[in-house]
Amino acid sequence: MPSIPVPLVTLLVLLILIVTLAANDKQRHQTTLLFLVVCSLLLAVGALRWILPSTPLMALRVLLATLLPALAWYCFSPHTTQNYSRWKIVPPALAIIIMQCWPPTIDSVLFVLYIGYGAALIFLGLGGGDRLSDARISEVGLAAKMALTAGVFLCFSGMTDLLVALEFTLHQGKLVPQIIAIMQSLMLPLLSLAIVFAARTRPREVSIETVLPDSSPLQTPEQAALCLQLENRLRQDDLFLNTQLTLNLLARKAGIPSRHISRAINATYHCNVSQWINGFRIAHAQQLLRSSSLPVTEVMLASGFTTKSNFNREFLRISGQTPSAFRQQAGSMPRSENA
Structure with a gap:
């Protein structure tokens, strides 16, 4: 049979x-x-x-x-x-x-x-x-x-x-x-x-030179103002470092409907909200990698990420290199590397 x-x-x-x-x-x-x-x-x-x-x-x-x-x-x-x-x-x-x-x-x-x-x-x-x-x-x-x-x-x-x-x-x-x-x-x-x-433990490497995409000329003035308001709200109290941050939570904090946030981010930066938030997190991680000798795992946690695979993938997507390679290029040699 x-x-x-x-x-x-x-x-x-x-x-x-x-x-x-x-x-x-x-x-x-x-x-x-x-x-x-x-x-x-x-x-x-x-x-x-x-x-x-x-x-x-x-x-x-x-x-x-x-x-x-x-x-x-x-x-x-x-x-x-x-x-x-x-x-x-x-x-x-x-x-x-x-x-x-x-x-x-x-x-x-x-x-x-x-x-x-x-x-x-x-x-x-x-x-x-x-x-x-x-x-x-x-x-x-x-x-x-x-x-x-x-x-x-x-x-x-x-x-x-x-x-x-x-x-x-x-x-x-x-x-x-x-x-x-x-x-x-x-x-x-x-x-x-x-x-x-x-x-798979090693994420796909994608080279992107900037942490955040350039603004689109097709965005409306309202969307540009909304994105600026969102960025200011994110930087207040380092909201982007909150590991429990969700689109609904961001919408409540900013007083903006979640669907308006998604549309504004997509029109302005040609990416989704998750990628946009991760841009701020990776920028924070890069600063820690340059200025401290914290192990990469601690840098990951301090930057709002909860899993190493997601952190490595987003770091590669945005920086074009691994966290360890970025730190070595910056001239800082930590005691332990876990990237």
């Missing part, structure tokens, strides 16, 4: 991804690890159901499959101002009730759940900072990518379940093993890329 080896290979790849993420930064990837563990459990139960068919295993698989979309929303959209976020558990609860009262609807209900939550996550990820305004500034980009990836995964899973259900309806499930094998084979390269991405 060709469907058994492929799910087991997929399960192995998921387990490798879990171990890789846990070894890289377990605390940072807590929600991702939770989602991957439940996915692995669902896959394991599904494989066992083909080997040892039983009603309890079938019921457990349906329960896990019903809860997975809501879990994906919980794990990958915790920082959203959308009102529907508080209702994330209502659809699966209704789905369980419907499936208990009308079992033939299981496949249709699961398809709607997966496509609905998947589309919502894709919409959230494509919206970026405007829809993730409660995310920490330093993690907006990552949060958007994770939401988008989770949404695509849910939609892909929903389409797989739909094909399996149609095959059972049309041909009594004769081609189900082949369908599962093909669909999961298509998923394996994506999971492999996720492992490679998770294991």
Whole structure:
């Protein structure tokens, strides 16, 4: 039966991804690890159901499959101002009730759940900072990518379940093993890329000569004034050094709607709010690297960053070199380097 080896290979790849993420930064990837563990459990139960068919295993698989979309929303959209976020558990609860009262609807209900939550996550990820305004500034980009990836995964899973259900309806499930094998084979390269991405410790180097982009001639006078107001507010009490800074928090401090901030920054500097804030943080880090012998890790923390990977990536993006190389070029030799 060709469907058994492929799910087991997929399960192995998921387990490798879990171990890789846990070894890289377990605390940072807590929600991702939770989602991957439940996915692995669902896959394991599904494989066992083909080997040892039983009603309890079938019921457990349906329960896990019903809860997975809501879990994906919980794990990958915790920082959203959308009102529907508080209702994330209502659809699966209704789905369980419907499936208990009308079992033939299981496949249709699961398809709607997966496509609905998947589309919502894709919409959230494509919206970026405007829809993730409660995310920490330093993690907006990552949060958007994770939401988008989770949404695509849910939609892909929903389409797989739909094909399996149609095959059972049309041909009594004769081609189900082949369908599962093909669909999961298509998923394996994506999971492999996720492992490679998770294991990467050295960020991509991009040379940018200035800390902050030049102003755009297309900006309006109102946007120019708004950006100046924001910069003054950021420099007051070194607000940009706050590791918990979010777009919503900045909007409250400045008394400006968050969507106006995003538009002004995009029009003026051709970057998002996160990159703009990180420009101030990197400038602060450069000053510390030039004027002190603090270890690079302490410079990172003192500059508003919480993870070394993000600090190194942004330092490379803005400065075109690593923090250690920047310090050496500046002529300061600290006692320990951790860049």
